[in-house]
Amino acid sequence: MTTEAFLARQPIVDGQHKLLGYELLFRPSHHSGAAQVESNPSATLHVITNTLCDMGTKWLLQGRLAFINVEYELLMGEFVSLLPSDKVVLEILETVEPTPELLTRLDELKKAGYRFALDKFRPRPGIEKLLPYASYLKFDMLSQPAEQTAALVRKLNKLPARLIAERVESIASFNACRDLGFHYFQGYYFAHPEHLTARVMNPAQVTVLQLLDKVRGDADIKEIEDLFKQDVALTFKLLRYINSAGFGLSCEVQSIRHAVSILGMKPLYRWLTLLLATAGTGAVSPAQARTAITRGRLCELLGRHFMKKADQDNLFIAGVFSLLDAMLDTPMEEILDRLIIPESISDALLSRTGAYGPILALAEACETHNLERIDELTEALMLTPDEVNRDHLDALAWVEQLGLEA
Numbered sequence: 001m002t003t004e005a006f007l008a009r010q011p012i013v014d015g016q017h018k019l020l021g022y023e024l025l026f027r028p029s030h031h032s033g034a035a036q037v038e039s040n041p042s043a044t045l046h047v048i049t050n051t052l053c054d055m056g057t058k059w060l061l062q063g064r065l066a067f068i069n070v071e072y073e074l075l076m077g078e079f080v081s082l083l084p085s086d087k088v089v090l091e092i093l094e095t096v097e098p099t100p101e102l103l104t105r106l107d108e109l110k111k112a113g114y115r116f117a118l119d120k121f122r123p124r125p126g127i128e129k130l131l132p133y134a135s136y137l138k139f140d141m142l143s144q145p146a147e148q149t150a151a152l153v154r155k156l157n158k159l160p161a162r163l164i165a166e167r168v169e170s171i172a173s174f175n176a177c178r179d180l181g182f183h184y185f186q187g188y189y190f191a192h193p194e195h196l197t198a199r200v201m202n203p204a205q206v207t208v209l210q211l212l213d214k215v216r217g218d219a220d221i222k223e224i225e226d227l228f229k230q231d232v233a234l235t236f237k238l239l240r241y242i243n244s245a246g247f248g249l250s251c252e253v254q255s256i257r258h259a260v261s262i263l264g265m266k267p268l269y270r271w272l273t274l275l276l277a278t279a280g281t282g283a284v285s286p287a288q289a290r291t292a293i294t295r296g297r298l299c300e301l302l303g304r305h306f307m308k309k310a311d312q313d314n315l316f317i318a319g320v321f322s323l324l325d326a327m328l329d330t331p332m333e334e335i336l337d338r339l340i341i342p343e344s345i346s347d348a349l350l351s352r353t354g355a356y357g358p359i360l361a362l363a364e365a366c367e368t369h370n371l372e373r374i375d376e377l378t379e380a381l382m383l384t385p386d387e388v389n390r391d392h393l394d395a396l397a398w399v400e401q402l403g404l405e406a
Contacts, residue, residue, distance in 0.1 A: 085114045120143065171189060239341065318348045
């Protein structure tokens with residue numbers, strides 16, 4: 001039995017884009033052993049449990065929850081009790097039948113502190129037996145007519161269970177679901193940001209204040225670089241400022257550290273002071289920013305296997321900037337016209353080609369859980385599934401440890 005698995009996660013947020021938790025998706029590689037894992041629910045849960053134990057609980061800080069799909073066999077078995085009850089929501093698949101044995105088991109798990117969600121909720125025989133156990137009801141917004149969903153939501157809003165809209169794939173869908181009375185939302189709109197109307201992206205005020213404190217205290221450049229990495233808008237503004245006509249650069253900016261060195265500490269302090277006037281008013285949601293930063297970190301980690309430090313720094317920038325077109329509602333070509341960056345980064349951003357393109361493409365495939373693409377790119381880059389999965393987990397944990405706004 002293989003223990004290799006690729007991880008994907010999708011944020012679940014409230015109406016203000018505040019993070020409730022993630023649905024975690026674990027699947028084996030398409031290569032040998034895949035059928036064994038998929039045909040054995042206990043083996044799948046072993047993968048989940050091992051992954052959570054390997055990571056610890058650092059990535060589940062501040063009360064964020066992990067929603068994990070469970071089938072009948074998993075619920076009835078003992079492996080499920082290995083999961084931390086205060087950190088997970090057991091998402092009962094729509095194929096699970098409410099047998100007397102299952103209801104007894106749910107009583108046991110509920111007494112042990114476990115919470116439950118009913119996946120792809122819809123009226124069906126016996127569903128009323130599961131409702132008393134549900135803390136969350138998840139609706140597939142693309143599986144039935146909107147009028148039917150609206151009528152059902154009006155009835156269920158009287159229950160204590162919170163309602164989650166799944167497969168929310170556009171800002172219009174998000175607004176419609178919010179108007180219907182859904183409490184939480186999940187879908188490609190959050191994992192893959194749709195275009196927004198605002199063209200201005202501003203950094204978080206707290207990050208600017210932290211940087212001012214570091215610069216004033218003459219901190220090591222590594223500490224300053226690490227803070228820049230926590231804020232997509234700040235990194236973009238720094239590189240655009242450095243590339244403005246006033247500097248007259250004759251060389252490409254190779255990294256955040258390079259940009260800070262060119263600017264100098266006193267000019268950097270003045271520039272950061274100016275940013276305070278607009279910090280914290282941008283249109284980029286926390287979920288969007290976290291996706292971008294996670295992608296950048298994953299690209300950086302994947303590059304460690306066969307690239308130099310300078311290339312790893314560039315990969316971080318490539319990953320973070322790969323979502324700027326969506327964040328700024330501006331074609332990538334126009335954004336790159338404002339920046340002087342290495343051609344290798346430009347090639348990756350525009351066409352996923354060049355030295356960095358395949359790594360960026362692999363990071364994106366990990367997000368979308370495109371197993372065929374993951375396998376293809378993992379093999380092309382001469383990586384192993386275990387290396388890719390470990391780097392993905394490390395990237396997710398790293399971003400959680402930053403303590404970014406949820």
